[in-house]
Amino acid sequence: MPQQLALGLIPGPPTGPCIRLQDVGVTFRTPRASVEAVADVSLEIGEGEFLALLGPTGCGKSTLLRVIGDLTVPTRGAVEVRGGPAHAARQRNEFGFVFQEPALLPWRSAVENVRLPLEVVNYPPERRTARCEELLKLVGLLGFKDGYPHELSGGMKQRVAIVRALAWGPSILMMDEPFSALDELTRNRLQEDLLGLWAVEHKTIVFVTHNIGEAVYLADRVVVMSPRPGRIAAVLPVALPRPRQPELRDTIEFLEHVHAAREALGS
Amino acid sequence: MSEPDVPAVQEASLWERALPPVIFLVVALFLWEGAVRWLAIPKWLLPAPSAIVERFFKLRNLWLHTGLTVMEAASGFTLSAVLGIALAAGIAHSRFLERGVFPYVVVSNAIPIIAIIPLLTIWFGFGYAPKIMIAAIISFFPIVTNTTRGFKSADPRMLDFMRSINATRWQVFTKVQFPSALPFIFAAFRIASSLSLVGAVVAEFYGSDRGLGYLVITSATQLQTDLLFVSIAVLAVLGVSCFTLFGRVERAYSAWQAEQGYQR
Numbered sequence A: 001m002p003q004q005l006a007l008g009l010i011p012g013p014p015t016g017p018c019i020r021l022q023d024v025g026v027t028f029r030t031p032r033a034s035v036e037a038v039a040d041v042s043l044e045i046g047e048g049e050f051l052a053l054l055g056p057t058g059c060g061k062s063t064l065l066r067v068i069g070d071l072t073v074p075t076r077g078a079v080e081v082r083g084g085p086a087h088a089a090r091q092r093n094e095f096g097f098v099f100q101e102p103a104l105l106p107w108r109s110a111v112e113n114v115r116l117p118l119e120v121v122n123y124p125p126e127r128r129t130a131r132c133e134e135l136l137k138l139v140g141l142l143g144f145k146d147g148y149p150h151e152l153s154g155g156m157k158q159r160v161a162i163v164r165a166l167a168w169g170p171s172i173l174m175m176d177e178p179f180s181a182l183d184e185l186t187r188n189r190l191q192e193d194l195l196g197l198w199a200v201e202h203k204t205i206v207f208v209t210h211n212i213g214e215a216v217y218l219a220d221r222v223v224v225m226s227p228r229p230g231r232i233a234a235v236l237p238v239a240l241p242r243p244r245q246p247e248l249r250d251t252i253e254f255l256e257h258v259h260a261a262r263e264a265l266g267s
Numbered sequence B: 001m002s003e004p005d006v007p008a009v010q011e012a013s014l015w016e017r018a019l020p021p022v023i024f025l026v027v028a029l030f031l032w033e034g035a036v037r038w039l040a041i042p043k044w045l046l047p048a049p050s051a052i053v054e055r056f057f058k059l060r061n062l063w064l065h066t067g068l069t070v071m072e073a074a075s076g077f078t079l080s081a082v083l084g085i086a087l088a089a090g091i092a093h094s095r096f097l098e099r100g101v102f103p104y105v106v107v108s109n110a111i112p113i114i115a116i117i118p119l120l121t122i123w124f125g126f127g128y129a130p131k132i133m134i135a136a137i138i139s140f141f142p143i144v145t146n147t148t149r150g151f152k153s154a155d156p157r158m159l160d161f162m163r164s165i166n167a168t169r170w171q172v173f174t175k176v177q178f179p180s181a182l183p184f185i186f187a188a189f190r191i192a193s194s195l196s197l198v199g200a201v202v203a204e205f206y207g208s209d210r211g212l213g214y215l216v217i218t219s220a221t222q223l224q225t226d227l228l229f230v231s232i233a234v235l236a237v238l239g240v241s242c243f244t245l246f247g248r249v250e251r252a253y254s255a256w257q258a259e260q261g262y263q264r
Helices: A061-068 A086-091 A110-120 A125-138 A154-166 A184-201 A212-218 A246-250 A252-266 B014-039 B049-058 B062-093 B095-110 B117-124 B128-152 B156-164 B169-205 B212-221 B225-260
Strands: A019-029 A034-045 A050-054 A076-081 A095-098 A172-176 A204-209 A221-226 A231-237
Touching (some): A050 A061, A061 A204, A095 A154, A212 A246, A246 A252, B062 B225, B095 B128, B117 B128
Parallel strands (some): A095 A172
Antiparallel strands (some): A221 A231
16 A cells, blocks of 8 residues: 555545546547557545556556546546546536646736636635635745746746646646656756645645656656556555655665666566 | 847837838839929829829818728628627537538638629619628628637647636636637738728729729729829728738737747
């Protein structure tokens, strides 16, 4: 079992897993061919768990994320979120999505971008601005709240996208290679920020990445996927203590985990 | 090796931008005036600029004609903008509507507009109505095509995000798709507004007793070439005004797109 150290309090009674996938398969049909993107995936993700989906490009990990979040309907199998179907969870606004590109609205300032979901999910209007500013402060962007996306750096934009996905308090954070377009220094800073946010906001996080070190550093468990069709090749618990600090990357234990994940990827 | 950091494009001042065309205009007018006087070109063939200016100031009802044509063009343009944006929104949301209607939008653009004028005159007479309709029809195509493209230009990740928070179609439209389309809509307005002017003038060629188009046709048939030049000059000013006006609105709105290599 993965260590659940330093998770803090998990909100609500832990009644079974947060997300349960049963024999999920996705086949994309085009007029000329059908492509099996995901096959036979069964997986349980616990409440408050930080789970990484690791695999090479085209292994179906992003498709799997979209299936959990009800953006893509699976061809086979069942997805259960908190005991109900995924679309019900989406309708309850339980998912906060972050994509590889920040995908901010260029005509809205940082604070207005964070406010967008609050306008959609019926968040009390009088508390919207305060909530946005509180979140921007958490990621050190309060001074840039009136800046427009083209005035912000790539790392700043992705921070805005992350707090936008947290704004209304969804319980599950869905991250699709959120740091892969950033340079290494910025990526490491954002990983720290994310762990900091996770310590404050207690979410279940599903984190898609093709970066082995990133998966090991962040996650409680790393699900390694193999391509064509996307299947689970291995599930590796990460037995590293929390809170995790950058120095951890230089330890033998960390490198052993990285090695194990690389082995699983190669098999 | 090191070079000073100089911005690649330096914004020219109004003076720097306006001076060269003014110089060319003055030289051309001067040569024109001189040629007409020295070669004694008859007035009906090519009036001197001074004669055209003189005629301009003597004209009593020029503003009446101009006002009427502008009214027809503006009405047609407005009609076209409202219907065009509504249709584009429909096309962007419904594959059925796109497949069913878009071919006819293309066909409407392929028919020479002049061929429709007599038909509309049979149906609606010699009043303003057919002129407004021609102005609307001619500006319809660029508005529909550009706006449709604009609605479809919305970032697919952004649409995914809106879907993930269970946004309604209306919320997606007002918060993401419509603002995304605005730069395209303004670009369409820039083209369509000048086209609607062309439409109104051409429609006035056929069966009318006022308007700039009427002025062009009658001055030509009566060989009042100076009046013809006055009409053409007024039309040129109107056309350029439309273009500049919407060009400015467009640039002001899409300032944020500078980053994305959006060039004008």
